[in-house]
Amino acid sequence: MKSDKFWAWLVFILGSAYFVVPLAATFEFSLRMRRGEYSFDAYASVFSDPYFASSFTYSVVVGLFTIIVGIFVVVPAVYFVRLRMPWLKPIMEFITLLPLVIPALVLVYGYIRLYGSSSFIPFTGSVLGTDILLTCAYVTLALPYMYRAVDNGMRTIDIGTLTEAAQIAGANQLQIIAQIILPNILVAILSGAFLTFAIVIGEFTIASLLNRPAFGPYLVGIGTNRAYEPAALAIISFIITWGAMGMINVLGRFAPRTSARTD
Amino acid sequence: MAAFLEVQNLVKSFGTNTVVKGVNFAFDKGEFISLLGPSGCGKTTILRMIAGFERPTSGAIRIDGEDLTHLKPNQRKLGMVFQAYALFPNLTVGDNIAFGLKIAGMPADQRRARVEEMLRLIGLPGFEKRYPYEMSGGQQQRVALARAIAPKPRLLLLDEPLSALDAKIRVSLREEIRAIQRDLGITTVFVTHDQEEAMSISDRIVVMNAGNIDQMGSPHEIYNRPATRFVAGFVGQLNTLPEATFGPNRAIRPELISLAPRPDTDTTLTGTISDVGFLGSVVRLRVDVAGTPINIDTFNSHSTTPPQRGDTITLHLATKDVLTLGA
Ligand SMILES: Nc1ncnc2c1ncn2[C@@H]1O[C@H](COP(=O)(O)OP(=O)(O)O)[C@@H](O)[C@H]1O
Ligand SMILES: [Mg+2]
Numbered sequence: 001m002k003s004d005k006f007w008a009w010l011v012f013i014l015g016s017a018y019f020v021v022p023l024a025a026t027f028e029f030s031l032r033m034r035r036g037e038y039s040f041d042a043y044a045s046v047f048s049d050p051y052f053a054s055s056f057t058y059s060v061v062v063g064l065f066t067i068i069v070g071i072f073v074v075v076p077a078v079y080f081v082r083l084r085m086p087w088l089k090p091i092m093e094f095i096t097l098l099p100l101v102i103p104a105l106v107l108v109y110g111y112i113r114l115y116g117s118s119s120f121i122p123f124t125g126s127v128l129g130t131d132i133l134l135t136c137a138y139v140t141l142a143l144p145y146m147y148r149a150v151d152n153g154m155r156t157i158d159i160g161t162l163t164e165a166a167q168i169a170g171a172n173q174l175q176i177i178a179q180i181i182l183p184n185i186l187v188a189i190l191s192g193a194f195l196t197f198a199i200v201i202g203e204f205t206i207a208s209l210l211n212r213p214a215f216g217p218y219l220v221g222i223g224t225n226r227a228y229e230p231a232a233l234a235i236i237s238f239i240i241t242w243g244a245m246g247m248i249n250v251l252g253r254f255a256p257r258t259s260a261r262t263d
Numbered sequence: 264m265a266a267f268l269e270v271q272n273l274v275k276s277f278g279t280n281t282v283v284k285g286v287n288f289a290f291d292k293g294e295f296i297s298l299l300g301p302s303g304c305g306k307t308t309i310l311r312m313i314a315g316f317e318r319p320t321s322g323a324i325r326i327d328g329e330d331l332t333h334l335k336p337n338q339r340k341l342g343m344v345f346q347a348y349a350l351f352p353n354l355t356v357g358d359n360i361a362f363g364l365k366i367a368g369m370p371a372d373q374r375r376a377r378v379e380e381m382l383r384l385i386g387l388p389g390f391e392k393r394y395p396y397e398m399s400g401g402q403q404q405r406v407a408l409a410r411a412i413a414p415k416p417r418l419l420l421l422d423e424p425l426s427a428l429d430a431k432i433r434v435s436l437r438e439e440i441r442a443i444q445r446d447l448g449i450t451t452v453f454v455t456h457d458q459e460e461a462m463s464i465s466d467r468i469v470v471m472n473a474g475n476i477d478q479m480g481s482p483h484e485i486y487n488r489p490a491t492r493f494v495a496g497f498v499g500q501l502n503t504l505p506e507a508t509f510g511p512n513r514a515i516r517p518e519l520i521s522l523a524p525r526p527d528t529d530t531t532l533t534g535t536i537s538d539v540g541f542l543g544s545v546v547r548l549r550v551d552v553a554g555t556p557i558n559i560d561t562f563n564s565h566s567t568t569p570p571q572r573g574d575t576i577t578l579h580l581a582t583k584d585v586l587t588l589g590a
Contacts, residue, residue, distance in 0.1 A: 157352065158347065158349065161345055161347060161349040162349055162351060164314075164316055164336070164343070164345070164349070165343070165345060165349040165350075165351070165407075165410075166351070166362070167315075167316075167335075167336040167337050168314055168315075168336050168337070168339070168341055168342065168343045168411075168420075169337075169342075169362050169363035169366060169410070169411075169414065170337045170338075170340075170363050170366040170367055170414070171337055171362075171366050172337055175366060180351055180353070183353040184351075184352055184353050260347065260348075260400070260427065261398075261399055261400035261403070262400045262427055262428055262429050262432075263399045263400050263401060263428075263429055263432065
């Protein structure tokens with residue numbers, strides 16, 4: 001019993017060290033910009049860089065659009081597949097896994113071939129078109145996470161019976177999705193949204209190849225040109241990502257509760 | 264007068280599996296009808312076709328002469344209560360009850376009044392701000408009932424609404440449902456596999472067997488004059504009598520056999536008690552009559568102890584009580 005605990009703790013500590021040591025080292029390094037003493041100079045330098053603010057804002061806006069488009073695509077799709085076409089579910093699962101298998105590089109080269117300025121649908125011919133294309137690419141990248149979050153949300157409520165209960169009360173399909181389904185999976189949707197956000201904020205390949213001023217390319221650019229700022233930026237983006245993850249946990253407590261009580 | 268709810272030659276197949284095989288019935292306004300039968304006999308499927316969730320393979324369903332077959336569920340103006348309550352978890356009790364009213368465009372103040380009226384009717388006044396998960400199963404199902412009847416539906420459909428509840432609440436809630444139904448005079452179709460439940464609350468019972476109707480009638484008719492062997496066996500207890508004495512396919516209810524002669528009894532059987540079951544107000548004896556097991560229900564009495572296992576006893580019965588079982 002005692003030794004069981006010992007080994008469990010040892011594994012836990014080794015595992016934690018694997019994550020914590022590089023993080024702590026990075027943090028320590030980010031504080032050493034001023035010679036001979038610890039300071040937050042590197043952070044001050046990052047925050048005073050106008051490109052930091054503009055690229056971060058750009059990525060936040062693209063992230064928000066990605067989330068909205070993602071919800072509009074995923075929620076009705078998951079709802080109707082679960083309700084009307086359950087036989088499509090394995091195909092859905094497969095398709096939503098593709099973005100994890102196909103490298104972003106392949107995706108973006110495909111985009112450039114398909115939507116390049118000399119093609120029939122030249123999305124990349126204008127700034128707005130490229131932004132739309134980037135958003136669509138991010139929706140695709142986030143699909144595995146958004147799909148699973150929404151699917152989990154719908155698993156916890158009996159969407160079939162709730163839909164029928166609303167239908168017999170006179171509600172149409174749109175009213176059912178807006179007033180019954182969406183509010184009941186809101187927490188799941190938000191957790192998908194935070195994951196999406198975390199992905200978009202750090203994404204480099206697509207934004208860079210489409211030549212958009214996003215946060216990911218900015219991070220990489222700083223990384224190749226400066227010494228201490230990249231460490232500070234790494235810590236900052238780490239905090240943003242973990243903030244988003246933490247929100248998922250907090251939100252979980254507000255999930256709608258159902259109870260199959262027999263009394 | 265034409266019937267209020269009319270079902271004609273209703274057939275439903277899932278692929279090659281025909282689960283409802285040409286069902287006909289017609290009922291008057293205000294009746295409480297039960298669809299009774301073992302699990303899998305097609306009761307829910309019939310109810311779901313009335314609600315519009317399943318499309319009949321053939322046949323017609325009419326309410327007040329209007330053919331429902333091509334109306335969507337949300338156009339039928341019906342109310343339905345589900346086995347698993349199916350309250351909307353994100354809405355309060357008040358908003359659950361008001362859901363159909365809001366969809367129908369009733370103004371907020373009228374909605375509030377109607378919700379209050381419904382909560383009083385189901386005995387839960389002041390519960391409008393609660394959420395479903397804060398309530399017991401029985402309370403949730405009463406709210407589901409209120410939600411179903413608040414928009415004054417033409418027909419109330421109940422699919423095993425008591426099956427998820429504990430035995431005690433099951434009995435009290437079924438009485439409450441019946442009282443509310445009588446009060447409002449709302450035509451009701453109640454699906455159950457529990458014959459006691461169907462007997463105790465229905466005006467009329469439709470006994471179903473593998474997609475067909477075996478018998479339709481009042482609880483009294485169905486119990487006392489079962490039309491088929493299936494109905495006789497499914498509704499209440501039944502003893503098959505020894506073929507040597509009575510001939511083939513003859514049976515009798517346990518409570519019609521007594522241990523002492525009655526003015527109307529004309530036949531006796533002798534047997535050995537093989538089991539004694541004390542059920543409270545009733546004592547059930549299992550008697551072995553020359554190899555045929557026969558159950559007898561007698562009332563418990565304070566003064567006399569019930570017979571013991573192994574005792575030899577004489578059973579008295581009246582030939583007029585003996586049922587002849589057909590197909
Ligand atoms: N959607 C469906 N697809 C295929 N078979 C079904 C479907 N719904 C019901 N059935 C079948 O129809 C038969 C009757 O079901 P049901 O009406 O639910 O019975 P009951 O309510 O009397 O228990 C069952 O054998 C069931 O498996
Ligand atoms: Mg059923």
